[in-house]
Amino acid sequence: MTLELMSYHVIGKKTIRKDGVAKVTGREKYASDIYLPNMLYARVLKSPYPHARVKSIDTSEAEKIGAVVITFKDVPDILFCPRLVSTPEATYKDWRVLTDKPSYVGEPIAAVAAETEEIAQKAIELIKVEYEVFEPSFDPLESMKDGKPKIHEKIILNDKEVIIENNIACKLELQEGDLEEAFKNSDVIIEREFKTNRGYHNQLEPKTAIVNPEPDGGLTIWCTTQSIHNTRLLISEIFKIPISKINVKKVALGGGFGSSIQTNIVVPIAVALALKARRPVRLAYTKEEDMHEHSSYQMIFKFKIGAKKDGRLTGGYMINIMDIGAHQIQAYPLLGTCAGWWVSLYKLQAMKYSGIAVYTNKVPSCAYRGYGNPQVTWAVETIMDELAEILGIDPIEIRLINYIGEGDLFWGQGPTVKSVIKSCGVEEILKKGALLIGWKDRPRPRDQKGRFRRGIGMARGYHTSSAGAPISSQVIDYSGAILKVNEDGTIDYITAMVDHGGGTLEAHAKIIAEEIGVPLKNVNIVSADTQTTVYDVCTHASRGIYAGGGAALNAARQVKKKILELASRILDAYPHSLKIRPDEERGQGIVYVEGSSRKEITIGELATLARIKNWGTIAAVESYRPPACPPHFTGYFVEVLVDTETGMVKPLKVVIGADVGTLINPDLAEGQLHGGFMMGWSRAILENLNYSKDLGDMECKGFIIDYKMPTVMDIPDEIKTFFVETYEPTGPFGAKGLGEGAQNPAIAAIANAIYNAIGIRFYELPITPEKILEKLKQSKEIEKLDLEKEVVKSEVA
Amino acid sequence: MKIKLIVNNVEKTLDVEPNELLLNVLREKLGLTGSKYGCGIGECGACTVLVDGEPVLSCLTLAVEVDGREITTVEGLDVNGELDPVQEAFLEEGAIQCGYCTPGFIMIAKALLRENKNPSRSEITEYIKGNLCRCTGYINIIKAIQKASEKIALRERNII
Numbered sequence: 034m035t036l037e038l039m040s041y042h043v044i045g046k047k048t049i050r051k052d053g054v055a056k057v058t059g060r061e062k063y064a065s066d067i068y069l070p071n072m073l074y075a076r077v078l079k080s081p082y083p084h085a086r087v088k089s090i091d092t093s094e095a096e097k098i099g100a101v102v103i104t105f106k107d108v109p110d111i112l113f114c115p116r117l118v119s120t121p122e123a124t125y126k127d128w129r130v131l132t133d134k135p136s137y138v139g140e141p142i143a144a145v146a147a148e149t150e151e152i153a154q155k156a157i158e159l160i161k162v163e164y165e166v167f168e169p170s171f172d173p174l175e176s177m178k179d180g181k182p183k184i185h186e187k188i189i190l191n192d193k194e195v196i197i198e199n200n201i202a203c204k205l206e207l208q209e210g211d212l213e214e215a216f217k218n219s220d221v222i223i224e225r226e227f228k229t230n231r232g233y234h235n236q237l238e239p240k241t242a243i244v245n246p247e248p249d250g251g252l253t254i255w256c257t258t259q260s261i262h263n264t265r266l267l268i269s270e271i272f273k274i275p276i277s278k279i280n281v282k283k284v285a286l287g288g289g290f291g292s293s294i295q296t297n298i299v300v301p302i303a304v305a306l307a308l309k310a311r312r313p314v315r316l317a318y319t320k321e322e323d324m325h326e327h328s329s330y331q332m333i334f335k336f337k338i339g340a341k342k343d344g345r346l347t348g349g350y351m352i353n354i355m356d357i358g359a360h361q362i363q364a365y366p367l368l369g370t371c372a373g374w375w376v377s378l379y380k381l382q383a384m385k386y387s388g389i390a391v392y393t394n395k396v397p398s399c400a401y402r403g404y405g406n407p408q409v410t411w412a413v414e415t416i417m418d419e420l421a422e423i424l425g426i427d428p429i430e431i432r433l434i435n436y437i438g439e440g441d442l443f444w445g446q447g448p449t450v451k452s453v454i455k456s457c458g459v460e461e462i463l464k465k466g467a468l469l470i471g472w473k474d475r476p477r478p479r480d481q482k483g484r485f486r487r488g489i490g491m492a493r494g495y496h497t498s499s500a501g502a503p504i505s506s507q508v509i510d511y512s513g514a515i516l517k518v519n520e521d522g523t524i525d526y527i528t529a530m531v532d533h534g535g536g537t538l539e540a541h542a543k544i545i546a547e548e549i550g551v552p553l554k555n556v557n558i559v560s561a562d563t564q565t566t567v568y569d570v571c572t573h574a575s576r577g578i579y580a581g582g583g584a585a586l587n588a589a590r591q592v593k594k595k596i597l598e599l600a601s602r603i604l605d606a607y608p609h610s611l612k613i614r615p616d617e618e619r620g621q622g623i624v625y626v627e628g629s630s631r632k633e634i635t636i637g638e639l640a641t642l643a644r645i646k647n648w649g650t651i652a653a654v655e656s657y658r659p660p661a662c663p664p665h666f667t668g669y670f671v672e673v674l675v676d677t678e679t680g681m682v683k684p685l686k687v688v689i690g691a692d693v694g695t696l697i698n699p700d701l702a703e704g705q706l707h708g709g710f711m712m713g714w715s716r717a718i719l720e721n722l723n724y725s726k727d728l729g730d731m732e733c734k735g736f737i738i739d740y741k742m743p744t745v746m747d748i749p750d751e752i753k754t755f756f757v758e759t760y761e762p763t764g765p766f767g768a769k770g771l772g773e774g775a776q777n778p779a780i781a782a783i784a785n786a787i788y789n790a791i792g793i794r795f796y797e798l799p800i801t802p803e804k805i806l807e808k809l810k811q812s813k814e815i816e817k818l819d820l821e822k823e824v825v826k827s828e829v830a
Numbered sequence: 831m832k833i834k835l836i837v838n839n840v841e842k843t844l845d846v847e848p849n850e851l852l853l854n855v856l857r858e859k860l861g862l863t864g865s866k867y868g869c870g871i872g873e874c875g876a877c878t879v880l881v882d883g884e885p886v887l888s889c890l891t892l893a894v895e896v897d898g899r900e901i902t903t904v905e906g907l908d909v910n911g912e913l914d915p916v917q918e919a920f921l922e923e924g925a926i927q928c929g930y931c932t933p934g935f936i937m938i939a940k941a942l943l944r945e946n947k948n949p950s951r952s953e954i955t956e957y958i959k960g961n962l963c964r965c966t967g968y969i970n971i972i973k974a975i976q977k978a979s980e981k982i983a984l985r986e987r988n989i990i
Contacts, residue, residue, distance in 0.1 A: 056929030058905060058907070060905070062863070068858060238866070239868075290964070534928030701924055701927075704970055708967040745955045745958055745961075745968040
C-alpha cells in the first residue's frame with residue numbers, strides 16, 4: 034500500500050480548498066444570504082406554553098396592516114416526519130407545519146409574511162390567541178407515569194395509526210445469546226447508571242428558508258439542509274406538489290452537526306406562506322428561535338456488564354431511556370444505533386437491550402454529531418476503566434483484550450445495518466497514543482494532594498462510515514454523481530451531496546482527479562440542485578467521503594473508460610494500452626501511449642475533437658450504494674488539570690489518533706479532530722439545556738449568552754493528532770469517514786482524566802465545576818471520617 | 831434618514847430607518863452578505879466589520895451611528911483579486927470549515943494585526959475570544975493569525 038500511496042498525485046496531499054476563496058472573501062452564499070426581488074419577510078408566532086391547546090385565534094388585526102397570515106387552519110392537515118433517511122416502517126410521523134396543540138415552548142402556531150421584517154413582527158404581535166394550558170412534563174420518567182397528560186394521542190407509522198400510551202414514543206428490544214449464563218460465568222459484574230446532557234448544536238447559521246413560487250405551480254427553495262433531495266420529497270409529501278416541480282438549490286451550509294438532517298420547520302412554513310402570498314418568502318430564524326428548533330437527545334442508561342478475571346467481557350444488559358422532546362425526528366432509529374454503538378465497541382457473548390423513547394414538553398431532539406455514540410461511548414468507556422481498576426489490568430490492555438476489530442461484525446446504523454470489518458487500526462492508535470501522552474507515567478487516582486491535580490485519561494471509539502451494507506436495511510443510503518468533460522479539458526462534478534464544511538467535496542474532487550489522471554484544479558465542483566442531480570440521501574453518518582466519494586469514483590471510472598475509448602481512435606492504439614497523466618503546467622490530463630512520446634493528446638483536445646467529429650460529450654452518471662459500513666476508529670488521550678478550589682478543569686494536552694483508511698485531505702482531517710475535541714470538551718464540561726419548570730422553557734430561554742459554548746480561551750495548551758495507516762478495501766482509494774469518530778470518545782477520555790486527577794467518577798453530564806466541588810466536599814468528609822476512625826483506633830491501641 | 835458611508839472605499843448615500851442596524855444595511859441595502867448574522871446580540875462575532883479601522887459588531891450598531899465613517903467588510907480586503915495576507919493565511923492553515931464564522935474572524939484578525947504586528951498566542955486568544963467557531967476548535971485559526979502576522983512582516987520588507 035505504501036508504494037501505491039506514494040504514487041498518488043493528489044490523494045493525501047494538502048491543497049487549498051476549492052470553496053476557500055469564496056469563503057475568505059465573503060462571496061460564499063449560504064441560505065441566509067439569499068434575498069429575492071419582490072420578496073416578503075416572514076415571522077412565526079410561537080407557543081409561549083410548553084403544553085397547551087389553542088382555543089381561539091384572531092388574525093384580523095395582523096391582516097389589517099397588510100400581512101399575509103397563516104395558522105394551523107391553513108396548512109395541510111397531515112402528520113409527517115421531517116426526516117426521511119429511514120424507510121417507511123421506521124419513520125414515525127407526529128409533526129404538523131403549524132399546530133393548534135403546541136407541546137413545547139416555541140412550537141409554531143401561526144406565521145406571517147410582510148413587506149418588511151418589522152411589519153411582519155408587528156403583525157405577529159397583533160395576533161390574538163387564547164390558550165387552554167395543560168400540565169407539562171419535563172422528565173421522561175415522570176412523563177411515562179400513568180395519568181400524565183398526553184403529549185400525543187395518535188401518530189402515524191407506515192400509513193397506519195399508532196396509539197400513544199404513557200407518552201412512550203417507541204420502543205426497541207434486542208437480545209442475543211444466553212445472558213443469564215454469561216452473567217453466571219462472570220467473575221465480576223458491574224452495574225452503573227448514567228445521565229447525559231441535552232445539548233444545542235449551536236451551528237453558527239440559524240435555520241433559514243427562502244421559497245420562490247414558480248409560474249407552473251412549482252417551487253424553488255434555498256434552505257439550510259443536509260439533504261436537498263429529502264427536502265424536496267418532504268415538501269411534496271406535505272403539500273401534494275409533484276416532486277419534479279420542486280427544485281431545492283444547494284447552498285453552503287453554516288454548520289450542521291445533525292441539526293439539518295431533517296427538513297427544518299422553517300421550510301414548510303415558508304412554503305405555506307409563499308403559496309398563499311404567491312410571492313417569494315424569506316424566513317430566517319433568530320438565534321433564540323433556532324435554539325427552540327432543535328436540541329440533542331438526553332439519555333438515561335442503565336448498564337450491567339460482566340467480566341472474567343482475565344479481563345474478558347462476558348455479557349451485558351443495557352437499558353436506554355431517551356428524552357426525545359415533543360416530536361419524533363429519528364427516535365426509533367436512534368434506539369437501534371445506541372444498541373449498535375454499545376455492542377460494536379467490545380465483544381460480548383450475550384447481550385440484552387431495552388430502549389424506550391419518551392415524549393416530554395421540550396424542544397424536539399435530533400441527531401447531534403455522533404448520533405448517540407459519544408454518550409454510549411462515555412458510559413462504556415467509563416465502565417471499562419472501572420473494570421480495569423477492579424481487575425488490576427491496565428485500561429489500555431483491557432480494551433485490547435476485548436475490542437471489536439478486523440473480521441468482526443459491526444453494526445453501522447442499528448440492528449439492520451451490519452457488515453464485517455475489513456480495516457482496523459485500533460491497536461496502533463492505542464499504543465502510539467499511549468506513548469505520546471506519557472501513559473506509563475500518569476498519576477495514580479487519589480495519589481495527589483494540593484489544590485491543582487493533574488490527570489490523564491483515555492478512551493477509544495469509532496463511528497460508522499455511511500449506513501451502507503451488503504443488503505438493504507431500514508436506512509436509505511446511496512449517493513449520486515454526474516461528471517462531464519468540458520472542451521477545455523476540465524471536468525464538471527455535479528452532486529447533491531452537501532458539504533458541512535469538513536471538505537467532503539474537496540475529497541471527492543481529489544478522488545476524481547486521481548482516478549482520471551487530471552490536475553486537481555481541472556475538477557470543477559459546480560452548482561447543483563434537485564433538478565440537475567441524482568439522489569443523495571443526506572450528509573450524515575460520516576458518509577461523505579466513503580459513500581459520496583464512492584459515487585464520485587465510480588463516475589470517474591466510467592468517464593476514464595470513455596476518454597480512453599475516444600483517445601484510442603485518435604492515437605491509433607488499444608484503449609486498454611493507454612494511460613492518463615496529469616500535467617500541472619499545461620493544466621491538462623494527457624492521454625498517452627506508454628513508451629511512445631509522440632502519441633499523446635490532452636483531454637481538452639480530445640473533448641474538442643469529440644465535438645467536431647460528432648462523437649458526443651464525455652459524461653457519466655452514477656448512483657452508488659456503498660457495500661458496507663466500515664468503522665473509522667479513533668483514540669483519545671487527554672491530560673487535564675483540576676482546580677480543587679474552584680472545580681474548574683483545564684485541558685493541558687490532547688493526543689488524538691485516528692484510522693480513517695487512506696487519508697485524502699490531511700489538513701482538513703486534522704481540523705475534524707481539533708473541532709471534535711472542542712465539541713467533546715464542551716459536551717463533557719460545559720453544555721446543558723436545563724429546563725425550568727417555572728418558565729416551562731430552557732433556563733437560557735434560547736439566549737446564547739447563557740448557553741456555555743467553548744471559546745478560544747478553552748483550547749488545550751497542546752494538541753497532537755496522528756493518523757495510522759490502513760486501507761479500507763470497500764472505500765474510494767481505501768478511504769473511510771471521520772466527522773463523527775473525530776469526537777465520539779472525547780467525553781469519555783475527559784471524564785476518565787478527571788477521575789485520574791481526583792479519584793471521583795461522574796455519572797451525569799456535564800461535569801461542571803459545581804458538581805466537582807460537591808463531590809470533592811463529600812469525599813473530604815469521608816476522608817475526615819476515615820481519619821477520625823484511624824485516630825480512635827490508634828487511641829484504643 | 832439620509833446617511834453617507836464609505837464602504838470598502840466607495841462612498842454610498844443611503845436612506846435608512848433610525849432603528850436600522852449596520853449589519854442589515856450592509857447585507858440588504860448594499861448586497862454585502864459576507865458579514866453574517868449569527869446571534870444578533872453581540873455574542874458570536876460573525877458580524878464583525880471595521881469602522882475607521884476599529885472592530886465593531888455590526889449587529890449591535892445602528893447605521894445612523896456610523897454616518898460619515900469608513901466601513902471595511904470582508905468583501906473589501908482583496909485588491910484586484912489579490913487576497914489579503916490574513917485571507918491567504920486562513921486558506922493555507924485550514925482555518926476554514928463551514929466558513930460562516932470566517933468573515934468575522936478575518937475582520938477581528940485584521941484589527942488585531944493593525945494594533946499589534948506580532949501578537950503572542952495569548953494576545954491572539956485574548957483578542958479573538960469574542961468570536962465563536964463551532965467547527966475548527968480554534969486551533970488552526972490561531973495558526974492562521976500567526977502566519978498572517980509573518981506574511982505581513984515579509985511583505986513590509988518586500989520579501990514576498
